[in-house]
Amino acid sequence: MTDIPAATAATSPGRGAKTEPEPRLFSGRNGLFAAMLAGGVVLHAINIFMGGTVMPSVVKDIGGLDAYAWATTLFVVASILAAAVTARVLRALGPRGAYLVAALAFGAGTLVASLAPSMTVLLVGRTIQGFGGGFLYALAYAVTRRVLPPALWGRAIGLISSTFGVATLIGPAVGGVFAQYHAWRAAFWSLLPFVVLFAIVAVTKLPGKAANEGSEIRIAWLQLALLAAAVLVVSAVSLTPDLLLNAAGLAIALLMTGWIGRIERRADARLLPKGAFSLASPLGATYLIIVLLMMAMQPDTFVPYLLQTLHGQSPLIAGYLAALIAIGWTVGTMASVRWRRGDGSGLILTGLFLVLGGIVLLTIFLPVQSDGALPVVIALCASLTLMGFGIGISWPSLVTRVYHYAPPDEQELASGGMTTVQLFASALGTAAAGMVANLAGFADPGGVTGASRAAIALAATSTIWPLLAIPLAIRMARASRREAGDMPREG
The missing domain is CATH 1.20.1250.20 (MFS general substrate transporter like domains)
Structure with a gap:
């Protein structure tokens, strides 16, 4: 199946034997x-x-x-x-x-x-x-x-x-x-x-x-169509200021997601491994934590606009400040390799609390019109970095749990499912953030007033997602302790 032959093993180290050179990633x-x-x-x-x-x-x-x-x-x-x-x-x-x-x-x-x-x-x-x-x-x-x-x-x-x-x-x-x-x-x-x-x-x-x-x-065409439709319904109703229509859109999206779960139980072509849609399953709980974490990140979509409108930042600086979440995520991921002990339950919980702390800081400082006041900008930098760092230190342990809990014959499905779940949660989170922002006045009345209202609403509602994820993570940590060593351990 491969078009390039795999590197052959070295020959037996007898007299006259030639050792195949180790392949290099950046040569030829x-x-x-x-x-x-x-x-x-x-x-x-x-x-x-x-x-x-x-x-x-x-x-x-x-x-x-x-x-x-x-x-x-x-x-x-x-x-x-x-x-x-x-x-x-x-x-x-x-x-x-x-x-x-x-x-x-x-x-x-x-x-x-x-x-x-x-x-x-x-x-x-x-x-x-x-x-x-x-x-x-x-x-x-x-x-x-x-x-x-x-x-x-x-x-x-x-x-x-x-x-x-x-x-x-x-x-x-x-x-x-x-x-x-x-x-x-x-x-x-x-x-x-x-x-x-x-x-x-x-x-x-x-x-x-x-x-x-x-x-x-x-x-899994039907599941993919429902998944896309769920996101687009939320995005469509976000264009109206009617609260009732927005609530109806969210309800429809949730029903579609539940429908996907029902289809997955009996379908031959599936998006996710068995147990992914059941909260009674450790795999389902892990996927849900991932979804909630990604949902918490999505107000970042509006951060460049809010930094320019409320805090007097140039497009260049606002872009880099918004990227602090991604930078914090990268640094957190690298740190987790050193800090992880056991099954990583401690890092998952720590990460969730850090994300929550970052969002609380964002709720306090993002809505305030500061015109670039240095203390406010530093606080915003800290909040965005903290959010990214929190998800970064928890991410490797969450991915490991997915692979651990997925059935052995569905590891490839689990691997592809990680991308599907991550992207779906990002899209749904962004659509939901757009709904919250528009209901708060982002576009009408718009301007500084609309931006300030939207900032309050976006940051405050983002606290919901880690608050929902923390009890799940605590329950999973207790269950993993009862497993007494089933998870692969690093130390």
Whole structure:
């Protein structure tokens, strides 16, 4: 199935025997493939951070403040759908064709967004972008197994994961510089030469379809359609100030999610492993904690706008301050490797309390119009970093629990399900944040008054998610102590 032969083991160390050199990630064809895999993720991730930074400038130019959250929601929903069909596209077209499709979709969406005369057209572009970006992100993990020897898989995945840290530095800079000079369209244009170069390298260097691709992969189309519909219903009702309609939209979304759970129990093609939709199952409780954590992060979508409107920050600085959550997440993840003991229950609980503390700080300082007062800005930096750090130190232990509790024959489904759950929670959280912001007056009356009201509502409602997750984490910690050593231990 692989197009590049795996590294062979060293021969017996007898006289005259030749030892096969250890493969290197950054040399020869391996280096080219590693750069391709990481490069696709960088394009996707830079676009995420850049898009968040330029959105305040976008709405000032073409309007659509009430649809502010839709730019992120549609992007993420499209990414979910793309990630779900990636395996089938890869099997049908091979790495070369799959990456070409991903690059073309990403480039087309970027071009449409850059030329958008209205928010509606921009949302179309962001949706196409999200579809291409979702392909790029999922392909990086799927193609690693095909083009690199097994000895390098771990290092390649580490490289791919670390690219989000790089994007945290580059994305706000790209978006902020162009927004600073009122040229947000150029921020999108600036990505196009890299997309073209990426497509050329993919076509000329990546392997094509293998002769025997194995059996056809089944896709849970009905569950995916319901999942996307649940998010879009919440986003749609967020455009109206009618509280009753908003409540009805949330209820419909919850019913759709419950329907997905019922379908998953008897479906042949499933999104998640068995037990994922049952709170009585440790796996279901773990997935729910992940969903609640991701929901708590999503008001970050509005932070660049609120920092510019209420705290007098430039687009560039606001973009970097908003990226502190991602930076804190990265640092927290690295720290968790050193600090983890036992099954990681302590880190999960600590992380949840840190996230809650960061949100409380945000609730106190974000709504206050400070015009850049240094103490307030420092407090905001601390709150955003604390939120990211909290989720970072808990994340590896949560992922480990998913793999531990998933049935042995569904490990691959558990791995793919992590991406599905994470992206779904991000999209739903962003849609819910858009609903809360608009109900609070983000678009009407808008301006400083609307921004202040929205900031209060967003930060205050975000405390709900970690408060719901903490009792679940305590229950899981007690259950794991009763297991007395079932979980893999690190020390």
